[in-house]
Amino acid sequence: MASIVAFAGSNSSSSINFSLVKHTVSLIQGQDIELMNMASTTFPMYGEDREEQLGFPEALVKLQKKIENADALILSVNEHNGGPSAYFKNLLDWLSRSNKKYLENTKVFLMSTSPGQRGAMSAHEYVKNTLPRFKGEVIASFILPSFHTNFKEGEGIIEPQLKEAHSNALNSFISEL
Template sequence: MAAILAFAGSNSSTSINFKLVQHTTSLVQNNDIQILNMAEHPFPMYSEDHEKEKGFPDAVVELKERIKSSNSLILSVNEHNGNPSAYFKNVLDWLSRIDRKFLEGTKVLLMSTSGGKRGGKGSLAVVENMLPRFGAEIVATFSLPSFYDNFSEEGILDETLKNEHQNALSTFLDSLKQ
C-alpha cells in the first residue's frame, strides 16, 4: 500500500484544482491517502532575511515532513498568467531551502485545470520541468481544460478527457506497485 499525499498548488478556498485533486483521490482504492487543503496552510513570503531572522516556518517544516513520509504525490497546479501561482512558487522556494531534494524518490501525478481552454498547460509545463530538480519523478500528467464545462460534482463529464484522466491515474498507481 502506497502512502500518497494529495494537494493543489492553490491557496484559494474555492480552488478548482483542489476539486480535481479530491475527485482524483476518490478514484483511488487500497492506498493510504492524505489530502491537504492548502487554503488552510498559510506561508509567509520567502525572503532570505526572514529565513535568517526567524528560521523556517513550522508550517513549511510540517509540509516537508508530510512529503517525506509519503512516497508519492498527487498534485494539481493552478495557473496565473501562464505560470504557477505565486503561492505555489513560494511553497517550493521554502521547501527547497530546507532540503534541495525534498522530493527525492517521490513519484508524482501532476495535473492542472483552469476555466480556460488550455487547462493550465502553461503552469503544468513549468512545474513539470521544475519538480525533477528537487528529486521528483513525474510519472504521468493530465490537464483538464474548460473546468466549468467539463466537470461537475459527478466528476469529469467529457468521455475523452475522463479516459485521459483515468489513464494518467492508472499509470501513476501502477508505478507505485514497482
C-alpha cells in the first residue's frame, strides 16, 4: 500500500482543481491517501529576509514532512494569467528553500483544469517541467478543459473521451506505485 498526499495548488474555497482531486482520489482503492484542502492553509509571501529573520512557517514544515514521507503525490494546479497561481508558486518557492530534493523518490500524478478550453495548460506545463528539479517523477498527467461543461459534482468527468483519458492516466499512475 502506497502513501499518497493529494491536494490542489489553489487556496480558493471553491477550487475546481480541488474538486478534480477529490474526484480522482475517490476512484482509488487500497492506498493510504491524505486529501488536503489548501483553502485554510496560508503561507507568507516568500522572501529571503523573511526566511532569515523568522525561519520557515510551521504550516509549511508540516506540509513538507507529509510530502517527504509520502510515496506519491496527486496534484492539480490552477492557472492565473498564463502561469501557476501566486499561491502555488509561493508554495513551491518555500518548499524548495528548505529542501531542494523534497520530492525525491516521489511519484506524481499531475492534473490541471480551468473554466477555459485550455484547462490551465500553461500552468500545467510549468509545473510538469519544474517538479523534476526537486527530484519528483511525473508518472502521469491529465488536463481537463472547460471544467463546467465536462465535470459534474457527484458524477465527476462526464465527457466520455476525457473520462477515459483521466482513467488511463490514473491507472498508469497507480500501476507505478
